[in-house]
Amino acid sequence: MNWKNIIENKDRLFWLMHTGGWLGFVLIHYLSSLLHDLRDLFVIIIFLNAYAGWMFSIPLRYLYRKIWNSTPLKIALTVLLASYFTGLLWQIVKNINYWEIYKHGYRPEFLIHYLKNSLFSFSIMLCWSVLYFGTKYYQMLQTEKQNVLQANSVAHQAQLKMLRYQLNPHFLFNTLNAISTLILVEDNKTANGMVTKLSEFLRYSLDKDPMKRVTLDNEIDALKLYLGIEKVRFEERLKIEINIASDCRQALVPSMILQPLAENSIKYAIAEREEGGTITVSVSRFGNDLLIELSDDGPGANIVDGNIFRDKGVGLANTRERLQALYPGNFSLVIAQNNPNGVKVNIRLPYDNGN
Structure with missing residues (x-):
């Protein structure tokens, strides 16, 4: 596998890291379920939650593309709000999966309980957003580095030809x-x-x-x-x-x-x-x-x-x-x-x- 080509191909790198990150989420929660001695049925919930997170975080990519050239303050506010509301939506789905599958159709007494543990989901989506921006900035720096090296090479060749x-x-x-x-x-x-x-x-x-x-x-x-x-x-x-x-x-x-x-x-x-x-x-x-x-x-x-x-x-x-x-x-x-x-x-x- 040519890792250089993967890093330079933005779309390929995104889908590789995006999918790999959520598979890491599955692995960590599966190991956690073994420590807490949860039933095997919980594995299905882990995969459903990871799939929901995989789906809900995709729109963030296109939102962040639109605000990429905005001011740092606007970017920061957008990232916080988008991560928060995406985390809330994901948490609702996670709670429904848990109640429907693991608790056999349980329904909470108050609607506010659908948002239970949403802070954790918000932190996961915020980490996803930070990793996205970090990867984008890394790619941008690599591109600039290549441009500088290419410009220096061209200048070097021109200098040698002039001297020659x-x-x-x-x-x-x-x-x-x-x-x-x-x-x-x-x-x-x-x-x-x-x-x-x-x-x-x-x-x-x-x-x-x-x-x-x-x-x-x-x-x-x-x-x-x-x-x-x-x-x-x-x-x-x-x-x-x-x-x-x-x-x-x-x-x-x-x-x-x-x-x-x-x-x-x-x-x-x-x-x-x-x-x-x-x-x-x-x-x-x-x-x-x-x-x-x-x-x-x-x-x-x-x-x-x-x-x-x-x-x-x-x-x-x-x-x-x-x-x-x-x-x-x-x-x-x-x-x-x-x-x-x-x-x-x-x-x-x-x-x-x-x-």
């Missing part, structure tokens, strides 16, 4: 300019290869859901596409070294997490030096953590308290915010000077290979 698609437009502009230059000098073969790599890279960046992760192998392939495009621009000035531990290749990482870091290195390390430089990517595992390092051997940067002051774009801030959204409180991104020169970025993520 904040790729530096300079890369696209520079690439298109490079292709245009290659066409002008009639180096059509190189231009065609560059267009092919660009289309594959853009397809990868747009197709991957920012809410999902990809294997490190896929992410490295995308990084190679990006660096391959840049290598056409920089030729021998750009050198690339990639070292991946064998047990890390199927580890799951956020898609497009390395490209902004590599773009920073190209912009501030490779492009700044006439002789160019080397971008090194290393990935290893330490316990339950995946360790990623991307470094360059450029001129370095001003780093204070782990913050870099050479980046005016969104690359590093984008990466940090994406990691915070995907691994709240369970990641690290550290920027430091590389040895002997340059900058390195170290990322620590939870190791997860999908198993």
